[in-house]
Amino acid sequence: MQQLIGRLTQNAKVCELKDGRKVTNFSIALNDSYKQKGSGEVKKIVTYVDCAYWINEKVAAYLIKGSIxxxxxRIGVRAYLNLQNEAKGVLTCLV
Incomplete structure (x- = not known):
């Protein structure tokens, strides 16, 4: 289990599957920064994580863009090739 703290990149969306189950999907941005050795320049890094919450879809009303x-x-990684045949990856979290 991992703990993540970040900002919502958009309002959460509830999706209903063919079998009637509902999942709340949302994405968070994790912000980090560090100083480069030598130059002292501050570098900012943003990591995006796609999240899925299966327990209660009513929580989506509280997941508003910009909220912390x-x-x-459980963290996971999804890898794929895009239409230009470039390797891409997505960080996921089963909340």
Whole structure:
């Protein structure tokens, strides 16, 4: 289990599957920064994480773009080739 704290990049969306189950999907941005050795220049890094919450879809009403959230969940990685045949990856979290 990992704990992540970040800002919502957009309002959460509830999706209903063919079998009737509902999942709340949202994405968070994790901001970090560091000083480069030598130049002292501050570098900012943003990591995006796609999250899925399966327990109660009513929580989506509270997940508003720009809000800071803390989530606990299982981290995963999804890799794929895009239409230009470039390797891409997505960081996921099952909340």
């Amino acid at each position: 959230v803390e989530v606990n969940g």
